[in-house]
Amino acid sequence: MTKVTHDRSTMEGMIAKADVILRCALDPDSVGLPQDLCEQCKGILILSVIEVGFLVTVNFGSGILLAKRSDGSWSLPSAVEVTGIGWGFVGGGSIKDIVIFLMDQGTLKALAQDAGLKLGVQAEFTLANFGRSFSGSVNFSKSAAGRTMSIAYSKGCFGGISIEGALIRTRKAVNEEYxxxxxxxxxIIAGAVASPDESKINDVYTKLNMLKKGKKADEHREG
Incomplete structure (x- = not known):
């Protein structure tokens, strides 16, 4: 089977990666994502992150930010990148596909700034091709603060409890190119730009709406 890779330097690649992450969450054999978080969140971050270290960890990655509109539909995506450091009783390395639920407008406003600081507590255990991590965070920017809940699907060998700080930035050049x-x-998330004709973002919308309704992939057949 040919391995599919996604170019994280482009919006198209990050949308395709987000689509794969959500497809995994919709798998009937997967633990999925909590329906209440999908329903109640004001926005969502879908990221792919690499984390390595022992006692002190570093992480970096990229993905897309989407806002939920008042009618329940989703905004166009904004490209973001994350770099961070953590410390605590931790060790190893993992590749994490992370879905971060932005639970209030303050959080969405904080992360829609050019740079927002995310502080949180994380508990994770990963071994080989299976892992889940859960975290709750408080997010700050120059003008607002708010809270998030996140769920990660991990691969690698990593375990522990840590306190983390991460800087989330808008990838302006990627947005401009797209x-x-x-x-x-x-x-972008307020609707001031138009979606490119060739965009695959509708595939992401479909899966997010399925998750919001508590559905799984076997309840929906495309085509």
Whole structure:
């Protein structure tokens, strides 16, 4: 079977990766994502992150930010990147596909800034091709603060409990290349730009709406 890779330097690659992450969450054999978080969140971050270290860990990755509109639909994506450090009783290395639920407007506003600081507590155990991590965080920017809940699907060998700090930034160059114009993260999620004709973001919307309704992949057949 040919391994599919996603170019994290492009919006198209990050949308494709987000689609794969959500497809895994919809798998009937997967533990999935909590329906109440999907229903109640004000926005969502879908990230792919690499984390390594012993006692002190470093992590870096990229993904997309989506806001939920008042009618329940989803905004266009803004590209983001995350770099961080953690410390505690931890060790190993893992590749994590992370879904972060933004639970209030303050959180969404904080992470829609050019840079938002995320602080949190994480508990994780990963061995070989299976792992789950859970975390709750408080997020800060220059103008707002809020809270998130996150669930990660991990691969590798990693375990422990840590306190983490991470800087989440908008990838302005990626957004500009994708939308063919300069726009802030806030403008993108507020609907001030148009979606490119070739965008695959509708596939992501479909899966997010299925998760919001508590459905699994075997309850929906495309085509």
């Amino acid at each position: 939308y063919k114009r300069s726009a802030s993260c806030f403008e």
